[in-house]
Amino acid sequence: MKKHNFSAGPCILPQEVLQQSSEAILNFNNSNLSIIEISHRSKDFVAVMDRASALALELLGLENKGYKAIFLQGGASTQFLMTAYNLMESKAAYLNTGTWASKALKEAKLFGEVIEVASSKDQNFNYIPKNYAVPSDADYFHCTSNNTIFGTQIKSFQSIDIPMVCDMSSDIFSRQLDFSKFDLIYAGAQKNMGPAGTTLVVVKEAILGKVTRVIPSMLDYRVHIEKESMFNTPAVFAVYVSMLTLEWLKNLGGISAIEAINNKKSALMYGEIDRNPLFTGFANKEDRSHMNATFNLIEGANQALFDELSKVAGINGINGHRSVGGYRASMYNALPLESVEVLVNVMKEFERKS
Amino acid sequence: MKKHNFSAGPCILPQEVLQQSSEAILNFNNSNLSIIEISHRSKDFVAVMDRASALALELLGLENKGYKAIFLQGGASTQFLMTAYNLMESKAAYLNTGTWASKALKEAKLFGEVIEVASSKDQNFNYIPKNYAVPSDADYFHCTSNNTIFGTQIKSFQSIDIPMVCDMSSDIFSRQLDFSKFDLIYAGAQKNMGPAGTTLVVVKEAILGKVTRVIPSMLDYRVHIEKESMFNTPAVFAVYVSMLTLEWLKNLGGISAIEAINNKKSALMYGEIDRNPLFTGFANKEDRSHMNATFNLIEGANQALFDELSKVAGINGINGHRSVGGYRASMYNALPLESVEVLVNVMKEFERKS
Numbered sequence: 001m002k003k004h005n006f007s008a009g010p011c012i013l014p015q016e017v018l019q020q021s022s023e024a025i026l027n028f029n030n031s032n033l034s035i036i037e038i039s040h041r042s043k044d045f046v047a048v049m050d051r052a053s054a055l056a057l058e059l060l061g062l063e064n065k066g067y068k069a070i071f072l073q074g075g076a077s078t079q080f081l082m083t084a085y086n087l088m089e090s091k092a093a094y095l096n097t098g099t100w101a102s103k104a105l106k107e108a109k110l111f112g113e114v115i116e117v118a119s120s121k122d123q124n125f126n127y128i129p130k131n132y133a134v135p136s137d138a139d140y141f142h143c144t145s146n147n148t149i150f151g152t153q154i155k156s157f158q159s160i161d162i163p164m165v166c167d168m169s170s171d172i173f174s175r176q177l178d179f180s181k182f183d184l185i186y187a188g189a190q191k192n193m194g195p196a197g198t199t200l201v202v203v204k205e206a207i208l209g210k211v212t213r214v215i216p217s218m219l220d221y222r223v224h225i226e227k228e229s230m231f232n233t234p235a236v237f238a239v240y241v242s243m244l245t246l247e248w249l250k251n252l253g254g255i256s257a258i259e260a261i262n263n264k265k266s267a268l269m270y271g272e273i274d275r276n277p278l279f280t281g282f283a284n285k286e287d288r289s290h291m292n293a294t295f296n297l298i299e300g301a302n303q304a305l306f307d308e309l310s311k312v313a314g315i316n317g318i319n320g321h322r323s324v325g326g327y328r329a330s331m332y333n334a335l336p337l338e339s340v341e342v343l344v345n346v347m348k349e350f351e352r353k354s
Numbered sequence: 355m356k357k358h359n360f361s362a363g364p365c366i367l368p369q370e371v372l373q374q375s376s377e378a379i380l381n382f383n384n385s386n387l388s389i390i391e392i393s394h395r396s397k398d399f400v401a402v403m404d405r406a407s408a409l410a411l412e413l414l415g416l417e418n419k420g421y422k423a424i425f426l427q428g429g430a431s432t433q434f435l436m437t438a439y440n441l442m443e444s445k446a447a448y449l450n451t452g453t454w455a456s457k458a459l460k461e462a463k464l465f466g467e468v469i470e471v472a473s474s475k476d477q478n479f480n481y482i483p484k485n486y487a488v489p490s491d492a493d494y495f496h497c498t499s500n501n502t503i504f505g506t507q508i509k510s511f512q513s514i515d516i517p518m519v520c521d522m523s524s525d526i527f528s529r530q531l532d533f534s535k536f537d538l539i540y541a542g543a544q545k546n547m548g549p550a551g552t553t554l555v556v557v558k559e560a561i562l563g564k565v566t567r568v569i570p571s572m573l574d575y576r577v578h579i580e581k582e583s584m585f586n587t588p589a590v591f592a593v594y595v596s597m598l599t600l601e602w603l604k605n606l607g608g609i610s611a612i613e614a615i616n617n618k619k620s621a622l623m624y625g626e627i628d629r630n631p632l633f634t635g636f637a638n639k640e641d642r643s644h645m646n647a648t649f650n651l652i653e654g655a656n657q658a659l660f661d662e663l664s665k666v667a668g669i670n671g672i673n674g675h676r677s678v679g680g681y682r683a684s685m686y687n688a689l690p691l692e693s694v695e696v697l698v699n700v701m702k703e704f705e706r707k708s
Contacts, residue, residue, distance in 0.1 A: 073432070234551075
């Protein structure tokens with residue numbers, strides 16, 4: 001049975017990327033060798049790494065603007081500490097919009113003073129704080145563009161005078177932004193870019209090298225930039241699949257093309273959440289994420305029936321995170337509009353049968 | 355044409371593991387979902403992680419002895435700093451047997467005093483130092499069991515009074531040892547275990563929690579142990595392929611069975627290096643690695659001819675590392691004896707035609 005994969009991450013990838021990846025496990029580039037048994041220093045893999053980095057910069061519109069794109073390991077969780085290790089001399093400002101933002105903030109505290117400029121914890125992170133001030137004497141400002149767990153998303157970013165660092169793990173490459181506003185963007189691959197196991201970091205080189213602390217090699221962005229993501233053996237397969245996915249996105253027309261599709265998907269999804277009397281949305285309307293729609297059943301609704309109808313329709317991965325409960329439909333780049341249509345039809349059917 | 359893959363790492367994996375991995379990219383466990391698009395918290399993947407950890411302990415004979423096996427990211431290079439971060443209060447002792455040992459030593463210096471107990475740098479690391487003293491007041495002793503670049507391997511390990519940490523990246527699961535001599539073993543997956551992108555750490559829990567420094571979450575072994583390698587999203591695919599490879603090894607008869615095969619391969623290889631007047635071995639005979647045979651052509655030999663004969667025979671990845679030059683035949687667990695026979699035949703043919 002065909003599955004409709006709404007997983008929050010690791011999540012759905014384009015079908016053609018899965019096909020190509022599966023073939024490359026047996027025979028990469030007609031070499032009669034597997035992509036996972038060749039040297040990372042072979043000509044063929046160096047070309048993959050170069051292409052992946054170039055595509056990332058191209059899609060973000062950050063070519064020739066002083067940025068470098070590198071592929072690291074350790075997920076966004078390692079970036080929580082690397083950003084602080086590399087950028088915090090005395091204090092930094094953090095916007096707290098959810099679980100991941102809180103974790104970033106917690107790790108940064110090991111390296112200096114952390115100023116929480118605003119938090120939406122008072123409402124279980126169901127909104128994005130606005131009108132907060134970012135102290136101009138902080139070493140950097142850190143924010144999280146999309147909150148996977150709570151289903152909120154920052155819609156507009158301030159222009160500030162200090163370096164802006166953004167965790168874009170769950171919405172990178174999904175919508176057009178002026179990415180040059182940011183000085184460091186990081187993203188675990190496992191939403192819109194590829195499989196779990198590699199993390200994209202796009203950083204303006206000029207902000208590096210300003211702290212006095214000694215940085216261990218593996219945590220030093222400059223080391224990885226100098227070695228073009230090959231200081232040590234990279235996550236070969238994860239980078240390869242990321243390259244394929246970025247190529248797929250480029251062929252589709254890039255970020256603006258996928259944004260139009262993503263907007264259609266989220267309009268359809270939220271339209272039904274708002275229309276259907278058996279469901280309520282969790283996040284503040286103006287802050288709703290285009291990637292993760294969080295919603296609950298109204299009290300007394302027949303949860304078992306909804307779950308059964310979803311299952312029969314091949315819907316996968318819509319259970320909400322334990323911090324929110326209810327449901328979460330993640331609609332990353334590779335999720336077809338058709339899958340949202342199927343889910344919406346299940347919601348309508350549930351209404352009829354309730 | 356069939357390839358004989360002597361790559362130093364990432365390297366050859368068992369053909370049946372590649373087959374299964376390729377299939378799981380399209381359809382994992384008959385779920386109609388890809389292994390790389392499912393949640394790492396799904397029941398099916400949690401079972402993979404549990405099985406991989408259990409197999410690692412079982413194969414090493416370390417079940418029920420106070421050890422935990424965890425799968426991290428960042429390669430052995432991240433372990434260079436994590437071991438020091440977690441274990442060094444004031445000073446540590448390091449054995450310097452090559453490039454990787456030197457890098458481990460360099461990172462440790464950021465955290466305290468490092469005592470180099472012995473080094474073979476004077477002879478370009480072509481031997482393993484012996485008869486050195488390990489200071490009993492050091493926080494731990496660190497060594498590297500196999501030196502991929504130079505082709506040397508520690509054949510016997512001292513019993514010492516302080517924790518023993520060993521980088522076994524390039525020979526783990528290849529030979530029987532009393533693994534309970536070690537308190538912490540780490541290994542990048544990409545030699546005998548799986549694809550690049552995950553690192554196995556096997557650690558005796560009792561040695562943790564003794565340092566006073568605060569450890570960032572992602573660098574703290576205790577955090578990863580408590581969360582059973584799921585503190586953050588693990589490298590799902592790399593762990594899955596590692597599990598398949600460990601299962602393959604177990605079905606083959608475990609470490610003692612593969613050791614017998616590995617001994618045959620290395621005996622054949624070194625036998626020819628020693629017999630053939632056109633080649634000389636690089637490493638000190640008694641310290642020769644069973645995993646990586648390093649050798650050079652004698653002066654005046656026709657390199658172009660040897661390279662051409664190798665190529666025609668489908669031999670891949672035998673160029674030596676730039677630090678040593680010449681050739682390196684890596685004979686990891688998954689390399690069939692047949693491939694060594696093919697290489698040895700090429701060496702003989704080269705002798706006849708020279």
